[in-house]
Amino acid sequence: MAVETEEVLLVRVQQENFSVDEEIDRVRSRSTRIGGLNIFLGTARDRSKGRDVSSMTFEHYEGMAQRKLREIRERALKDFDVIEVLILHRYGPIEIGENIVLIVVGAEHRADAFKACRWCIDELKKITPIWKSEHTPDGEVWVEEHP
Amino acid sequence: MAVETEEVLLVRVQQENFSVDEEIDRVRSRSTRIGGLNIFLGTARDRSKGRDVSSMTFEHYEGMAQRKLREIRERALKDFDVIEVLILHRYGPIEIGENIVLIVVGAEHRADAFKACRWCIDELKKITPIWKSEHTPDGEVWVEEHP
C-alpha cells in the first residue's frame, strides 16, 4: 500500500466498528523498533452523570473533525518520543459496551507511549468537533462536557 | 462460565499468542460501567542495547510467576479506582514483532485506567520471575534488566 494511503488510515472518523487487533497491526507494521504500545479504548457506558443510558449517538463536523485529529497525531509525533500514532473515532448510533474511540501509540519505550496516548485522548476531547447525545429514560440529552 | 474460571483467565502465563480484542472483551464483559480501557502491549523489538536481535525466548518460574501476577492484579484492583484488570505474559520462543505481554485495565474514568495500567507493567517488571534470552549475531544473551 502506498505510504500516503496508509497515513490516511491512521486518522479516521467512521461509522463502522473496528478491530483493535487490526489497528494495532497497522501501527506496529510501521516499524520493528516498536517495543511497547499504549492503547486507549473508550467504550459506551450505561451510566452518565447519574442517569441510565440505553444507547448514544455521536455527531461530528465532517472535515474539521478529521483535520483536528490529524493535528493531534502530528503534534504527538513531534512532541513525544514515539514511533507511530493512530486515532480513530466512530460516529452515528452506538450501543452500550461498544467501541467509541481508539488511540494506539507505538514507541521504543513504554513511558513515552503512555504519556503520548494520555495526551492524545485529553487533547481529542478538548479540540475535536464531535458531539454526543445520550438516550435516557427522560429522552435524548445532548451531553455538554464543558458547561 | 463460572466466576472462578473467569477469574483464572484474567491472569495467565501462556506459550500461545493471544488476540487483544478477545482479551479486551473478557474485561469489558465484566461490567457495563466500564467507559475507558487502557491497554499496554509489549512486543518483541529488533534492537536491544545496541544489538540486533533476531528473536527471543522467555522463561518463567511456573507457579511463582502466576502468583506474582495475581498479586499485581489484586493490588491494582484495591489501590486504584478501576473495575477490572487482566494480565497476560507469554513464554517460549517469540519472533520479532510478536506479542509478549498484555495488560488491560477497565475503569469508569480514564485517568484511573492509565495510572493503574502503568503501575501494573512497572510492577510486573519488578517482581515477576520471568527471564528473557535474546538471539543476536553474537549468540544467545540472557538479558539482565537490573545489572
Add this chain to the structure above:
Amino acid sequence: MSTSSVATIKLFGMLKTLVPGGELSLDFPQGCKVRDFIEMLRPRWPEVAELVVQKKVLVSVNQEIAHWDTEISNTDEIALLPPFAGGSLGKV
C-alpha cells in the same frame, strides 16, 4: 460600501434543537467581523446569540476556531460549535 450576501451557517449538536430546520441562513455584509455577525443573529435567534456571547458555543470559520475579530465573507465555511463531547468519558 461592502456588499451583502447570504451564507448558510452549519449547526451541530443541541444547537439543531434550538433552530427549526437545523440550519441557519444569514444575510451579512462582506468582511464583517465575528462580533458583528453574532449581533446579527440576535433578532431571530436570541438564544443562539446568547450562547455564543457566553462562549458556550464557539464560532468556526473555515474549520478553525474564530475570534471576535476574525473577518468573514460569504465564501467562508461558518459553523457554530457547542461544547465538544468526543472520546467516551465525561470526567477525567
Add this chain to the structure above:
Amino acid sequence: MSTSSVATIKLFGMLKTLVPGGELSLDFPQGCKVRDFIEMLRPRWPEVAELVVQKKVLVSVNQEIAHWDTEISNTDEIALLPPFAGGSLGKV
C-alpha cells in the same frame, strides 16, 4: 542435632549456563538459614554463591523472596532467581 537432607534447587535464566545440568543439588542441615545455605554453595559453585552475595541473584523459598535469616528445610521449594526481565522494554 539437626538432620541433614538433600534438596534440589531450581535455577533459571543465565544461572543454568553456569551450572552443568542446569540443576543444583545440595545437602544442608534442616532449619539452616539462607545465609548458611549460600556459604554451602560456595565450594562447588563459587560463581553462583558470589552472585547471591552481591544480590544480583535472589533466593526464593516456597515462591516468595527470602531474606538472609529465612530458615529452610528440605520440604521447601528453593530457587535461585537472576534479575527479572519480563515485560518487553528494557528501559522506562
